[in-house]
Amino acid sequence: MRIIKLRFVSILSMFVLLIPLVACSDRTGYSVSIKQARCEFAECYLDLDIRYPAKDRPEILITVDRIPVDAMDGVRTDDPKYSFKLESSGSHKIYVTLVKGKRFLTSPVSTDILVDTRIPETPSIIWRVSGGMLLIHLATQGNISYTAFKILVNSGIEKISTSPYFEIDIEKGRDYIIQGYTSRGVNQSEPGILDFLLNEDEAPKINTFIESPYSGGPIMLTLEDDWDRSSRLSVNAFAELSGIRFLYDGQRLIPESPLPQGEDAIVVKVMDSSGNCTEYWESFNIVKRTSESLPELYIEEGAVRNAKWAAQDGTTVLQKFGGGEWTTISTHDRDEKTTTIPRDSLSIEGDLYRLLVKSASEITLPSMPVFAKESFFKRFSTEVISSLLGMDALLVGENDYRLFGNIVVRENSIMKVESGSTLTIARGNTLLVSGVLDLEGRKDRIALNPGGSYGTLEVSNNGILIARNVDFNKTRIVVKNASVIAMDDCTLGAGLEIRGARTVQLYNCEIAGDILFDGVIDLYIHSSRTGSGKFVLSNSLSSTVSRSKIENDTVEIRNSRVSFLLGAVSSQNLKMHQLSRVSMTGLEISSEKLEVLEASSLSLEEIYSDGKFLLSARTLSRVSLNEELAGELELETDEKSVIATY
Known part of the structure; x- marks a missing residue:
């Protein structure tokens, strides 16, 4: 029994030695904790939380780098917000204990602090003048962190900031003395x-950004002058070979008339108020020709997610859709054809990817998007489906499916239909897509409503539709506030109505009936054909x-920016109005009347016409075309509009 008792006492003694490092209270009702401990240079600050019985206020014992051996071993205070000096740089451990007289009331609690006594460095003053402002940077070389930066101008103006960058209004020809300081605490x-x-006056600095491929649109222009703001600078710009002038709107250089295809150069002359x-x-090389072929993206699922692609020569950009925007994952040289998608571009809900190709010789449209998700699909092979149960669904290929009731593809779920399938949506019913509907008919075409049913396919609430080789027949397709709509080699017999979408891609499609695109941010139509009814883009x-x-x-364009490249437009009436910006290049036009109205603009280049039609520009609008085409058309304009020839 004696041996057992000794062992118990020994273990208890070890436990008591460990407790002071972490404990903050005992059975007497006293407790202490350290809310904050910090040091500025050699001055250290403690903020303590102490608890004690009423009318029995204890004292606080503070020791540095050692556990106190008795109640007098350290500094005693009754202030829970206590400051003291530590002259020794480096890491220190602070111990805090409540005491009364010669008694410990609590076990010590501790925290680590870092003392840095390095003297603040005298900064170098780096400066430049821009737009009549003196820009100052107080630069230091060491790795010391500073709490404040200060400048003193001519012993009068004083500015203090946590940032080392300052701006000061100045006058040309005046003498300035600048003093710069760094601070660490006090x-x-x-x-x-x-x-x-400050009596020098330098010439303006010019920088441009020209997109690649460049199709002749606006060129970004950045100007900087030491004494004049950009708005006070005189800008004159023109194309060297064609002589076409550029208009400056404060940010961009906009061609006054269409720039012809081929090589040219921009000349920009900028003068400040002093005559410098x-x-x-x-x-640049102006490209107004789109590639016939499109890049093709493939996604391989497995332990890792790999992307492979087939694309024309050029820089390849892999993008992911999220939060309503396409963001770049990676950029690859022309010889790279595969990459592993990083983990931060994967999600359990699934991800939508696409490929861009940037070439100096052709304009290439984005690839068809690919949706990838690692999921345990519920497989359907039965003829009748009345619900997807909110699950990811796979409709096995080569089967006929009848959808009864309003079937819902919910948010964060996917319905995938394999090749060779047919889907019939009962008359008056709707297939409602708020998640992803992926119709993959490349091996064998998919048919919706092949028997002539007029069921509805509705994509809304940020839903996604991807359709390849699908015959929609008389299916009514309605899109409301979707994310992405992409179709390749599809036929639509009942028109198409899209009211709100981030991206719409229609490749190699045939669409009969009324077409409405309203609120589509990015629209791509390639190698497709539309016929009968109305075509409205707004x-x-x-x-x-x-x-x-x-x-x-009829073709109507409202409040939109549109480029027609190659192909043909045939319509009784073409109307562009409400601030629209339209360019047509390499196009065959067949029409009775082409109207440009309500502060809109139209540029025509390499246009072919099968007969004479009326070209009308009214209500603050502008049309530009070459002289040869102008001689073939009947022109009409009001006093506030312009039809310019080149």
Whole structure:
């Protein structure tokens, strides 16, 4: 029994020795904890939380780098917000204990602090003048962190900031003395001093950004001058070979008339208010031809997710869709054809990817998007489906499916249909897609409503539709606020209605009936054909119609930016209005009347017409075309609009 008792006492003694490092209270009702401990230079600050019985306030014992051996071993105070000096740099451990008289009331609690007594460095003053402002950077070379930076201008103006960058209004020809300081807490460096006379006046600096491939649109222009703001600079720009002028809107250089295809150069002359002039020259190659073929993206699932692709020569960009935007994952040289998708671009809900190819010789449209998700699909092979049960569904190929009731593909779920399948949506019913509907008919075409049913396919609430080799027949397709709609080699017999989508891609499609695109941010139509009814495009930020035949009864474009590249437009009436910006290049036009209205613009280049039609520009609108084409057309304009020839 004696041996057992000794062992118990020994273990208890070890436990008591460990407790002071972590414990903060005992059975008497006293407790202490360290809310904050910090040091500025050699000055250290403690913020303590102490608890004690009423009218029995204890004292606080503070020791550095050692556990106190008795109640007098350290500094005693009754202030829970206590400051003290530590002159020794480096890491220290602070112990705090509640005491009364010669008794410990609590076990010690501890925390680590770092003391850095290095003297603040005198900064170097780096400066430049831009737009009549003196820009100052207080630069230091060491790895010391500073709590504040200060400048003193001519012993009068004082500015203090946590950032080392400052801006000061200045006057040309005046003498300035600048003093710069760094601070760490209450400690301030010796001043860096700059004494100079601001009487120099340099010529403006010019920088441009030209997209590749460049199709002749606006060129971004950045200007900088020491004394003049950009708005006060005089800008004159023109194309060297064609002589076409560029108009400057404060940010961009916009061609006054269409730039012809081929090589040319832009010449920019900028003059400031003092007469200093800078001339800038940069060559470019104008490309207005789209590639016939499109890049093809493949996604391989497994332990890792791999992307492979087939694409034309050029820089390849892999993108992912999320949060309503396409973001770049990686960029690859022309010889690279595969990559592993990083983990931060994977999600359990599944991911949508696409490929861009940037070439200096052709404009290439984005690849068809590919949706990838690692999922345990519920497989359907029965003829009748009345619900997907909110699960990821796989409709096995070569089967006929009848959808009864309103079937819902919910958010974060996918319905995938394999090749050779037919889907019939009962009359009056709707297949509602808020998740992803993937119709993969490349091996054998998929048919929707082949028997003539007029069921509805609705994609809404950020839903996604991907369809390859699908005959939609008389299916009514309605899109409301979707994310992405992409179709390749599809036929639509009941028109198409899209009201709100981030991206719409229609490749190699045939569409009969009324077509409405409203609120589509990015629209791509390639190698497709539309016929009969109305074609209406409104509120689109960027639309490209490539190598396609638009043969609707009427074509209307409202408040949109559209490029027609190659192909044909045949319509009784073409109307562009409400601030639309339209360019047509390499196009065959067959129409009775082409109207440009309500502050809209149209540029025509390499246009072929089967007969004479009326070209009308009214209500603050502008049309530009070559003289040869103008001689073939009947022109009409009001006093506030312009039809310019070149």
